[in-house]
Amino acid sequence: MPDPLPSIDPNRRPPMTPRIALVPDQQGRGGRLQRLTEQGEPVGGVLTARDLAAAVAELEAAERPRWVWAAAESAYVPLLAELPDRLGRCHDLRLVEPLLLGHEGRWGAPRSLGAAWARLRGLPVPDDLPEAGAAEAQDSLFAPDRLQLPPGTDPLTAVLAVHAEQQRRLGAFEDAAERSRFRLLVAAESAGALAAAEMAAAGLPWRAEVHDAMLTELLGPRPTVPGTQPARLAELSVRLQQALGSKPFNPDSHTQVLKAFADQGIRLSSTRVWELRGIDHPAAELMIRYKELSRIHSAHGWAWQDAWARGGRFRPEYVVGGVVSGRWASRGGGALQIPRVLRRAVVADPGWRLVVADAAQLEPRVLAALSEDAALARSAAGGDLYQALAATAFHGERDKAKLGLLGAMYGQTSGDIGPLLAILRQRYPVAMGYVEAAARTGEEGGIVRSRLGRSCPPPSDAWLDLTEAAGGEGEQGPRSARARGRFTRNFVIQASAADWALALIAALRRRLAELPDHPHLVFFQHDEVIVHTPAELAEQVVSAVTESAAEASRLVFGPTPVQFPMSTAVVECYADAK
């Protein structure tokens, strides 16, 4: 019986894509290949390749298979520089294993190839190694074998067995629609592994001289002696001490700052900027300015540039599935937290452009599609969702519509948001009922899942003890129960938005590969992508983005009146995109 939803497939020939397992040699450039059926049965013999990249490139061109490997870090990254074209599809065992474990309620079980192999064979299951950054792996001549296989185990044998087992578990979903969506999740997560490796290799174009000029303007010239404070910070530090009439103190120390203000009779509960803003004292403004500049210096200053943005590219490392909701995390350089002010340094190469695209109001649209609330879907049928919501329910007051909807998705209860939530509940009972049901499930210790089937973590033992002890007393249950309710309430939306974004990335990288001259993804941040492209292809890239968003919507949500518009900009500099 055909699945009700198609899987991601460039040639629209689902679902029988040829599969080839790929295992590189421990050293050298060779490796082994094994053709597989969909179920993971070997077909024919093992092919040994002296030049793995050449063999892979040839098979990719001829068959467009789905490559099966233990992990992209070990199987794809080393090949990347030698392949003439990107690979189209893969099944990444290391990423699929935790998706399956989570769905099976075996959250937290070790996820390496070796662990999956051990479970299959009834062997002692090795713990996962702590995550290692790329720099760490490169520095070590004897990088640990991250596959965690028992000594003497043939990696190809383990890859084949674990892959067959994963395919069996995927096929074991009883509900056909659920199975189909989870298969899509597996394909999309694996596509994420390809995209992440490619983006790390490409890097985000970064003009060090622009960055340097900005730092110099804000902070003063780069200190020649490492470890000394830039001039502006040192000046502010002195002026702070004068303003507070205090002995020298370290403005980076919360305790010392609190004490210095307290000596002036100003009692602060923290040194947060919003709290300082309410203080009528010259030192407060100086402190705020100091924190602004100090933050830029320590988080994205010259040291950061030396470490992460050399050779005209910022090269972070993306961690696919690094957040439980399915959002990506990053390791090194704070890739997902580039301050807006520094976007001036992100500049396309000469003759090239940046296509900056973000999904407008993604999360409320996801809520509309998930909950199938017809009234909310009408507001999400295009254009400005908050404005449409305001026109319908908030007398045109957009701010109130936005605040209310965000509050509903995050579980906010306090402040003057109550009346807004009441209006939303009355006008959009289906959508509000959806998030409230998710919250109740969480409060009761249950599990919720994203649209494609990514599971949230179960409550911890400590949480169970706490809520047990509280015995459901109190108006809304104990604090920890309500906190978990907020988490699961948000999880269904954030994780489903991540599902959609992964599908977008998968579709977009496929469409980009069809264009000449390799426009390529260089940045991905939750609901935003940047493509670096030859200028003459920019409009085609914009079309590819728009089409990919429509494809992602169709794949993840099926037929829905909800639109997921992308706002796109073709620019030379990232800072000009908004």
Added chain:
DNA sequence: TTCGCACGCGCC
């Protein structure tokens, strides 16, 4: 000296 935590702020 090293490690882990709290804080605070950057991004979504």
Added chain:
DNA sequence: AAAGGGCGCGTGCGAA
């Protein structure tokens, strides 16, 4: 006036 989901990371600081 503060508030409410998810992260990474630099700094200070006390414990080990």
